[in-house]
Amino acid sequence: MMGRILPIASAVVADSLRRKVVYVVLVFAALLAFAIPSLPDYGLGVQSAVFREVALALAYVTALVVTLSLAANRVPAEVERRTVYNVVAKGVSRPEYLLGTWLGVFMVAGGAMAAFTIIEQVVGYITYGEIMWQLWQGAFAVWLEMGVVAALAVAVSAITGPVVVVTASLAALFIGHSRSTLLGGEGALDLSPFYPSLDAFNVVNPVAHGSGVPLVYLVSMVAVFVGMAGLSLIVGSILFSRRDL
Template identity: 75%
Template sequence: MIKRIWPIAAAVMMDSLRRKVVYVVLVFAALLVLAIPSLPDYGLGVESAVYREIALALSYVTGLVIALSLAANRVPSELEKRTVYNVLSKGVSRWEYLVGTWLGILGVMAGAIVAFTTVEMVMGYFTYGELMWRLWQGALATWLEMGVISAFAVAVSSVAGPVVVVTATLAALFIGHSRSTLLGGEGALAFKPFYPSLDAFNVVNPVAHGTGVPLVYVLSMIVVFIGFAGVCLSLGVALLGRRDL
């Protein structure tokens, strides 16, 4: 099983190294990080916490763009170009193909987020003279949330084209962060336990302004990640499994 999943994940990672969009997004985001201390409002004595907050936001947007660009295109492209025939005819299950693709995207995002957070750390150190280790907690939260988002995108992409995938994923992202808005009224309180909220991955306050995230919370984030990603991938496998290729 792993012998078949790993080559697919590796192929996705190798392919992404050739995609200009990944580098363009990373370079652009890195330039923005370098520009944070020069913002007019920022120069008036605002503390390094704001730097951390903006850095986290940039990491998030960078991760999102990379996740969408990879997850929305990979499967539809392989189905349309029929490169998937050569893969599935070799005894690879559809679920192995989908999970391998998702793991490859997860790997690319891990590399991008690690690289980006390193730039933020270095920039923060030279600007404020402090090592902002807590940024790594934020990086982990971003990576986990993007893992869920890319699992959703991969699932939708098994039956839809890139435009639909991006639209549906952005809608899911909006819904995922709108629990308090959408279920604010008392009449909807009973639905809260079932709401697919992504707020669990929002650690901006403790990372940027607080003392960081406790280990127990990090572990619980991972559990939420596994749960949501598992549900999304199961849905994707079910959809792809019913599809005629």
């Protein structure tokens, strides 16, 4: 099974490397990272915390652009150009194809996050003279959330085009981070345990202002990631398997 999934994933990675969007987004984000220390409203003693908070936000936007630009377009383009024929006819199952595509996008997002975090570390060290190891925890959380977003985007892209995929993914992100706004406080009908919340991946406070994210919490994040991404990919596989190519 992995013998068929990994070649598809590596093809996605190779394709993304030739796309200028990944490099452009990374370069643009890096320039902004270098500009963070020049923000005007820095208070004495909190500079590095504000730097980490803004750097994390930049990392999030960078990863989101990279993830959506790849995940939204890959499957629809392969179906439209019929390159998927050669793959499916070789005995690759449709779930394997979707999983390979998702894995490729996830790997690229991971690479982009790693590259950007290294840039953040360099800027942070040059500016404040400290190694901001917490940023790696933040990058890990963002990467996992992008894994969920990529899974959702790939699942939706199994039956529709890129515009709908991007719209649905952004809507899911909004809903995923609006549990308290949409459900309010506790009431007689407390639905919060069933809410598809992405707040588990929000580690801005411990990364920017605290002493890092506890190991147990990181493990629980992985569990949430596996559950949400897995569910999206299962639904996507069912939809894609029913589709005529």
